[in-house]
Amino acid sequence: GAYTRRADRVVRSVCPFCGVGCAVDLHVRDGRLDRVEGAPGPANAGRLCVKGRFGMDYVHHPQRLTTPLIRRPDAPKDPALLTRGPGGRPDPHALRAQFRPASWDEALDVAAAGLARVRDAARSLGLRGRAVPVAGFGSAKGSNEEAYLFQKLIRSAFGTHNVDHCTRLCHASSVAALMEGIGSGAVSNPVRDCAHADLIVVMGANPVQNHPVAATWIKNAVRRGARLVLIDPRRTELSRHAWRTLTFTPGSDVALLNAMLHVIVTEGLVNEAFVAARVHAGDVQALRAHLQAFAPEAMAPLCGIDAATIREVARAYATSPAAMIFWGMGVAQHSHGTDNVRALIALALLTGHIGRPGTGLHPLRGQNNVQGASDAGLIPMVLPDYRRVADPAARAAAEAAWGLPNGFLPDEPGLTVVEILDAAYDGRIRAMLIQGENPAMSDPDAHHARAALARLEHLVVADIFLTETAALADVVLPATAWPEKTGSVTNTDRTVQLGRPALAPPGDARADAWILEQLARRLGLDWDYGIDPHGGGGAPDNGIGRVFDEMRSLMPALAGLSWERLLRVGAITHPVPTADDPGHPIVFTDRFPTPDGRARLVPACLGAPAEPPDAHYPFVLITGRQLEHWHTGAMTRRSAVLDALEPTPHVSLHPATLARLGLAPGAPVRLRSRRGEVSVATRVDEAVPPDVAFLPFAYVEAAANVLTIAALDPVAKIAEVKYCAVAIEPVTSP
Ligand code: SF4
Numbered sequence: 192g193a194y195t196r197r198a199d200r201v202v203r204s205v206c207p208f209c210g211v212g213c214a215v216d217l218h219v220r221d222g223r224l225d226r227v228e229g230a231p232g233p234a235n236a237g238r239l240c241v242k243g244r245f246g247m248d249y250v251h252h253p254q255r256l257t258t259p260l261i262r263r264p265d266a267p268k269d270p271a272l273l274t275r276g277p278g279g280r281p282d283p284h285a286l287r288a289q290f291r292p293a294s295w296d297e298a299l300d301v302a303a304a305g306l307a308r309v310r311d312a313a314r315s316l317g318l319r320g321r322a323v324p325v326a327g328f329g330s331a332k333g334s335n336e337e338a339y340l341f342q343k344l345i346r347s348a349f350g351t352h353n354v355d356h357c358t359r360l361c362h363a364s365s366v367a368a369l370m371e372g373i374g375s376g377a378v379s380n381p382v383r384d385c386a387h388a389d390l391i392v393v394m395g396a397n398p399v400q401n402h403p404v405a406a407t408w409i410k411n412a413v414r415r416g417a418r419l420v421l422i423d424p425r426r427t428e429l430s431r432h433a434w435r436t437l438t439f440t441p442g443s444d445v446a447l448l449n450a451m452l453h454v455i456v457t458e459g460l461v462n463e464a465f466v467a468a469r470v471h472a473g474d475v476q477a478l479r480a481h482l483q484a485f486a487p488e489a490m491a492p493l494c495g496i497d498a499a500t501i502r503e504v505a506r507a508y509a510t511s512p513a514a515m516i517f518w519g520m521g522v523a524q525h526s527h528g529t530d531n532v533r534a535l536i537a538l539a540l541l542t543g544h545i546g547r548p549g550t551g552l553h554p555l556r557g558q559n560n561v562q563g564a565s566d567a568g569l570i571p572m573v574l575p576d577y578r579r580v581a582d583p584a585a586r587a588a589a590e591a592a593w594g595l596p597n598g599f600l601p602d603e604p605g606l607t608v609v610e611i612l613d614a615a616y617d618g619r620i621r622a623m624l625i626q627g628e629n630p631a632m633s634d635p636d637a638h639h640a641r642a643a644l645a646r647l648e649h650l651v652v653a654d655i656f657l658t659e660t661a662a663l664a665d666v667v668l669p670a671t672a673w674p675e676k677t678g679s680v681t682n683t684d685r686t687v688q689l690g691r692p693a694l695a696p697p698g699d700a701r702a703d704a705w706i707l708e709q710l711a712r713r714l715g716l717d718w719d720y721g722i723d724p725h726g727g728g729g730a731p732d733n734g735i736g737r738v739f740d741e742m743r744s745l746m747p748a749l750a751g752l753s754w755e756r757l758l759r760v761g762a763i764t765h766p767v768p769t770a771d772d773p774g775h776p777i778v779f780t781d782r783f784p785t786p787d788g789r790a791r792l793v794p795a796c797l798g799a800p801a802e803p804p805d806a807h808y809p810f811v812l813i814t815g816r817q818l819e820h821w822h823t824g825a826m827t828r829r830s831a832v833l834d835a836l837e838p839t840p841h842v843s844l845h846p847a848t849l850a851r852l853g854l855a856p857g858a859p860v861r862l863r864s865r866r867g868e869v870s871v872a873t874r875v876d877e878a879v880p881p882d883v884a885f886l887p888f889a890y891v892e893a894a895a896n897v898l899t900i901a902a903l904d905p906v907a908k909i910a911e912v913k914y915c916a917v918a919i920e921p922v923t924s925p
Contacts, residue, residue, distance in 0.1 A: 210556030212682025257698025259298030330627030334678025352605030364528030387549030395521020465543030513549030527798025563681030676726030
């Protein structure tokens with residue numbers, strides 16, 4: 192049978208889907224991926240979920256881009272094409288017909304010339320910094336080296352920090368609050384450290400579906416005796432293993448968490464020794480005063496959890512010898528996401544549950560390399576290693592490493608993802624380079640986002656499929672899938688792992704890093720890394736190896752990890768400050784990376800959702816992922832097994848909601864918000880609270896983000912894609 196066939200080659204790599212970062216063995220036969228098996232990596236010890244094991248056949252899908260494409264002059268950019276096809280999906284032939292094939296030389300020339308034209312016109316007007324009308328979205332799905340090159344290209348070629356990626360839509364609020372509180376946006380303890388926890392809090396995350404192998408480690412910890420507290424508006428599958436499940440009212444995170452903090456400060460549960468040694472003097476007093484108004488009895492009606500349960504859970508967390516907090520998009524993706532995370536940080540700091548085994552703060556990263564792309568500086572506020580663009584020394588170091596004149600880099604942050612598309616809509620951004628991201632599906636208020644992309648004077652997209660975003664481009668450059676190239680990725684645990692090429696890119700597709708190098712040269716930069724166009728290479732003295740070593744020269748966290756060392760060890764957890772340092776799975780053991788080594792407690796304020804339900808839009812919409820599909824579906828909907836398991840979209844509703852609407856499970860409905868509408872079949876799900884609808888965002892024919900709101904957290908600029916108001920109406924056909 193298929194599973195006993197001998198492979199021609201077995202290549203050790205990393206799963207390309209979620210942030211857990213499972214090590215995989217890619218079995219290759221006759222130049223094709225024959226099967227995938229779990230390998231003994233630090234994050235998975237051989238375990239894999241359905242996506243890693245069965246989802247990687249997208250690499251061989253017939254819709255892979257195999258030649259560069261240039262938009263035909265008679266093909267206007269039309270967002271309506273994205274839903275004008277069988278079943279409300281785009282017709283791939285109609286999308287493809289907008290373009291003509293081109294040689295690499297011609298496509299790169301046209302791509303670079305359009306970007307240069309907009310840049311040079313802006314320069315002649317004296318525009319600088321965020322006013323430069325060019326922007327880039329890099330990707331958390333590529334390698335560290337690609338992310339590093341992407342941000343370097345945008346910054347060096349255009350003199351702007353208008354460069355961002357999907358972290359803005361997932362954990363930007365977590366990173367903002369963590370940087371402010373403890374001086375680092377990364378996790379403090381790896382997932383598998385929950386094996387040493389006595390109590391585990393999982394809030395606003397559904398790891399069984401979104402980080403499945405992480406969920407297995409949590410379940411193992413529960414079997415060993417740890418108590419699990421699940422805090423989520425939905426009673427997700429993990430609740431079967433939970434000691435307490437708190438299905439709180441969506442949007443009331445701060446009310447619930449501050450009530451727990453109130454219990455801790457009023458019942459003498461503060462770890463005074465830890466606070467005295469590790470927290471900024473005076474912060475505790477200010478927080479105590481702030482928390483006076485948050486007694487559990489006062490907050491219970493707001494958050495829908497009775498006061499006794501709030502007190503019980505707060506006491507259990509504070510008095511456990513070791514307690515660990517995981518959180519996900521349900522906490523972060525709100526217009527008050529930064530405040531939500533501030534409250535979680537305060538829980539850990541007041542109780543001293545950080546810096547030891549089995550404790551700490553772990554924002555579960557969504558994509559395989561969102562940690563690494565952020566580390567590499569693919570963010571408008573920071574250069575590599577989170578060095579602020581306002582810091583003259585950080586700018587000077589980057590300018591020296593990149594051969595730029597002194598004072599070339601601007602000192603103000605660039606625009607963020609949603610701000611860039613807003614600027615594209617009103618003409619302040621006129622040209623963009625997008626690599627491996629799909630904002631036509633992933634950005635909130637998708638009609639607006641798609642119109643903004645269509646209005647761009649010049650859009651260059653490098654990707655492996657003609658995604659909804661690529662379909663609005665002027666030039667499309669066929670790139671490589673993860674199993675086709677050399678590169679490193681950094682998972683949610685901060686573990687840097689090596690991906691090795693197992694397959695040749697299809698047709699004339701080329702390595703993403705090579706594409707960036709070619710564009711850079713055409714934009715006047717003297718890049719000469721010697722990157723292999725076909726994704727191979729990786730010797731320490733050229734190509735990806737040279738990129739990695741240049742990157743680490745700007746990153747103290749990776750200073751001791753040469754490319755040669757990474758090739759040798761395959762995986763290591765940063766920070767790795769010196770060549771003989773073994774890496775640090777647990778950090779903040781004796782100080783925080785703040786100027787004085789102490790953490791800050793920042794009071795979290797109650798924030799109302801931007802768009803509460805009302806008489807016209809009486810239901811709350813929550814969006815998210817599901818086990819079988821990943822993000823915008825570009826890869827997983829082209830995987831035979833995953834697509835067979837979940838071929839069509841559903842909106843999940845509580846039986847009481849279906850009854851209120853007079854609908855049977857499976858009945859088609861129209862979901863309507865102030866921004867758009869989608870038609871979709873219903874699915875009964877008792878885990879979803881009454882009057883709440885859950886819609887995954889992987890399906891273009893019922894795109895959840897057509898409905899969502901672009902309200903932003905004022906600190907982190909993350910959008911509130913976890914909460915908006917919708918109407919639900921029966922329809923006769925989906
Ligand atoms: Fe891949 Fe994540 Fe599944 Fe591991 S848990 S196999 S990294 S999708």
